[in-house]
Amino acid sequence: MISARDRAEALIQELSPLDRRVADAMRAVPRHLFVPPVALASFDGEDARVIDREADPRDWWDAVYSDIPIITQLDDGTTDLRTASGTSTSSCSAPGIVARFLELLDPEPGTRVLEIGTGTGWTAALLSHLVGAANVTSIEVDPVVAERAAKNLSEAGFQPHLIVGDGAQGCASRGPFDRVHVTCGIRTVPYAWISQSRPGAVLVAPYSPGFQSDFQLRLVVTPTGVAQGRLPGLASYMLMRSQRAVPGRQPDETENKHHLTTRIDPRTIACAPAGADLAIGAMTGLTAHGSDEPDEDGERHRIWVSDPHDPDSWAVAIWRPDSEEYEVVQIGDRPVWEEVTDAYFRWVDWGEPDYDRFGMTIEPDGQRIWLDRPENPLPGPSPTGCLSGN
Structure with missing residues (x-):
């Protein structure tokens, strides 16, 4: 059987060219440690289907080390994943788009990062490798998802500061932040993220206005408390719960x-x-x-x-x-x-x-x-x- 290390390296090569620091983080933080034994995956645009580590380990490993999102929750946890039917509400995002957002974020060692949406904990672990776990604050709204992420992170050897709560409020007591990394779609940018950031801070997020296309957003905070930037690419993420459409x-x-x-x-x-x-x-x-x-x-x-x-x-x-x-x-x-x-x-x-x-x-x-x-x-x-x- 192909080792996890070899699978990770093959995925990194598939995603190349990557920033060296991001590639090193993906080598250091194995994705399989953050994917549950039963989840949903979609290959080549097909409908999402169950991947089961016990029933079909090869299929599970192939999915985990492919450039696809792995769905880890349906309908805010009210629907069993094995039904493969419902609205996706939490996932381990596709490695390619995770890498691109980290490159846009461009964190340095010691950079203080606010992450919105802990999810499985994989991106919090990648950030911990990049800047040091003591500098990462990650907020997750769903208590069950947050508990699972904390377990994943601990078993992987990372201890960022984890909060269960509404990410739109940020965390002023842990600021000011140098970077804000958002892992859920947003229609509007909460100003709390800007006010809790120092001048020169960078914010990256999936901007999801909902009119068919969704985008990558990169903003820079100015000394006047205004943030501005552009939309350098496309990205589709699940919406922040507090910003879902009626x-x-x-x-x-x-x-x-x-x-x-x-x-x-x-x-x-x-x-x-x-x-x-x-x-x-x-x-x-x-x-x-x-x-x-x-x-x-x-x-x-x-x-x-x-x-x-x-x-x-x-x-x-x-x-x-x-x-x-x-x-x-x-x-x-x-x-x-x-x-x-x-x-x-x-x-x-x-x-x-x-x-x-x-x-x-x-x-x-x-x-x-x-x-x-x-x-x-x-x-x-x-x-x-x-x-x-x-």
Whole structure:
């Protein structure tokens, strides 16, 4: 059987080129020590399936040392992993994206790090190797996940400072921090992370506005207490619990639906590039996802658009072949489909910029997305839901 050391080395070579320090950390912190005996893995885009160290050890080891996420919890722990059915709510993230975030973070020995989302403990261990365990503070909201992570870390020989609580609050008593490493998707950056960091501190996080594409975010804290930076890549993570969208609500039989039509092919929005997704999400505050599934009338594609804070405001646009116009079903009075298409064509007017031309600024009163430079903020949604600004 292939040794864990050889498997780790093969994975590092697969991920190369890597920063030398990150590669050394991955050699020093074996991933298999942080993956439970039973978990879920998805190879080559297939549906997630059970991996069981006892029943099929080779399959388990192959999964653990592949560049894929390993799902370790479903539905906040209420669903048995063996069912392989439910919403993923905790995982050991894919090694490739973990390495890229650590490279963006660029910690030095002795750097004081705040980590949001301990998860299995693997990234806390990697950070402990990079900066020293005494300099790592890791916060996990789920007590069961936190207890398991503490056990994993102890058995692996690392003792970072672990906290069970809401990571959005940070940990002022352990600051000021030089780095903030976020391992869960966020729609908004809590200002506590900025206020608890020293000037020059770097924050990296998966920015997950929810409009189809999710992004890597890297911010630098300035002496004025403002943080700003750009979105250097793509990254999809599970959302921080306190920032999850409100679940949508299906209308009852007596509720009015607005049956509309559009000349815009719904796939124009559903298949738009990541730069468009970022701009539309920033300008409207809406979320979206698409689905391909035929019905009794044959082929169709649907894109769902919704207000993450209001379960009564959403719409679905439906593509069918050979259509002159396309059906839009809207629930609520907010014209969400019209907002989305208006924002898309604003993005087109700007020359269709890709996501790496956008950036973010965080201030005590909130965050804003800008194009090319901080002095060029995107218009945002007004209280009425319509776009404001130029």
